Amino acid sequence: MAGGNHPKSSSHKPPPSSALSSYRKSRWESPKNPPSDQKPKPSPNKHSPAQPKSLPAPTHPSFSSHGPPLPYSEPPPPPPAYGFHMLERRTIVLADGSVRSYFALPPDYDFTPRHNSLLRPEFHFSPEAAGFRDRREYINGPGPMKRKFGVDEEKELQHLMSRANSSRDRLVGTSGHFDEETRAAKYMRTTPGAVGPSVVKHKYDEVDHAMLKKVFLHFVKVINENVALRKSYLVEDGKQGRLQCIACRRSSKDFSDMHGLIMHTYNSDNADLRVDHLGLHKALCVLMGWNYSKPPDNSKAYKFLPPDEAAANQDDLIMWPPVVIIHNTLTGKGKDGRMEGLGNKAMDKTIRDLGFGTGKSKSLYGREGHLGITLVKFAGDQSGLKDAVRLAEYFEKDSRGRKVWARVQPLSLGKDDENNPSLVTVDQRTGEKKRILYGYLGTASDLDKVDFETRKKAVIESRREIKASK
Known part of the structure; x- marks a missing residue:
């Protein structure tokens, strides 16, 4: 009938725009229930809104779907529980009589790892367990992304494994405790005059010893056969006049005292005259009765040498x-x-x-x-x-x-x-x-x-x- 409502048109009438907008608000949110009189019927129509799928929970990379998880049974332990509140102030008296202070952990501090998994973890890496089909895919990568140059995959994998195991052995000792030698090396200092254990590499070790000996004996003779030169060094540590470096020859600058000259000879940056300066440094220290085996610094601790040792060094040069x-x-x-x-x-x-x-x-x-x-x-x-x-x-x-x-x-x-x-x-x-x-x-x-x-x-x-x- 014209002007009348078709009986089928009411069943296919679309829902109001406000209801549809709220229904399609976000694909990540659960859809709101439409009005009771507008409940959609299941239909294969492509225009019907699809039921949103729930996302999978994020997982750790080691537990990926490509393979079984890596062989870590437990998470790593927390770091050692120490901080500045546990440090103790200590003092030490140096050879020159000065007192230095420093901070350190208490002597009875327990360095034992806090977790049994650190006692000696056996790390066995398996490419198959990590989700790779074989070792070749682990090294070269999946699919067509291959390396451009030929590499022995087996040798490279062994190299990677050896580096991993060596790093573990350095951190964990054979007895399950951190090695004392490893812990001590952490606190080693290479700067002269540092408080605590120190390993200072002397510059004499960086040059040829035979050449250093030859230059040293040469300067010993030059200094001692020149009475005026030796007197200028000995009288009040050279403070009565301006001193010059005989290793630099005419290009030498003036130094106000023997300490400045000693520092110059030991720390000279002239590569061509490096051995000459070190030989002169040793000769001057023997002349003054100072410790040539100790690198000089501003504390002047190298000047303190027992008189018997100083006399023995001088009497040895005949x-x-x-x-x-x-x-x-x-x-x-x-x-x-x-x-x-x-x-x-x-x-x-x-x-x-x-x-x-x-x-x-x-x-x-x-x-x-x-x-x-x-x-x-x-x-x-x-x-x-x-x-x-x-x-x-x-x-x-x-x-x-x-x-x-x-x-x-x-x-x-x-x-x-x-x-x-x-x-x-x-x-x-x-x-x-x-x-x-x-x-x-x-x-x-x-x-x-x-x-x-x-x-x-x-x-x-x-x-x-x-x-x-x-």
Whole structure:
């Protein structure tokens, strides 16, 4: 009937727009129930709104659907429960007397892992367990994404596994506890003067030792044979004048004291003169009686060396061929007013009477005549060194060595030598007067006492190294 409602049109009337918009508000939300009189019927019509599917819950990557989970039975343990509130303030007294403070964990702190899974986890990786079809797919990747260059997949996988196991072994010890050595290495410091355990690599280890020794002995001779240069270093640590680096030669700048010069020689950035500066650094430290094996820093702790060690370092540097220096060989003044003393032949006879016949004497003379000094030279070999040391030890045992002569010499100035019991002895039977001889083995510090020819030909050697080369 025209103008009437068709009976089927009411059943297919679309729902109101407001109801449809609320129904299609979000595909992630549950749809609201439409009005009771507009309930949709199930129909394969493509225009009908589809029921939204629920999303899967997110999972851990190790539990992917491509394969069984990785062999971790339990989650990793929490980190060690320590913080700044557990640190203790400690103090340490350095060699120079200064006090430093630092923070550390208590001595009884338990470093045992908090979980049994860290005691020695056995990690066995399986590409199949991770969801890959085989090892080739694990290395090259799935599908057509292959590597452009040929690689031995088996060797690369073994390399990856070895790195993983080595990392585990470094962190966990064989007994299930963290290795003490590993933990100690964490707190090692490589800066000089640091508080606590320190491993400082000395710059001497970075250069050739044979070349360093050669340069060191060269500068020892240069410094000791130049009286003015050595005095400028020794007098008040060089603070009386401006010092220069003899390794830099003419291009050297001035330094206000020995500490500045020492710091320059050790930290020089000139690669061409690096060995020269380190050799000079060692020579200056031996001259000053300081510790050359300790890197210098602003704390100046390298200056503290026991006197016995400092003297041993200086006495080790001897003149070569070996020489024994004998003092107080004067016999008086001659008719011309010049000083006279024991000649070479008379001294050779005296040495032979003492049981040392291999040495050869040489008396030293100056403008005023005999200087009262006689050199006894020996052969430049092991036997010559042995005889020279025996003669020096003879004077030392009889309390007539270097140290005693250093005390007697100032007392003899301005006095009559013939009446000085420290210089002359009188035979009670015959009344004959004899000179008391003092002698010691010649070292680098004695280069200014010998004549020009001997000083020019002599070289400086280490007595310890000569004995070690037997």
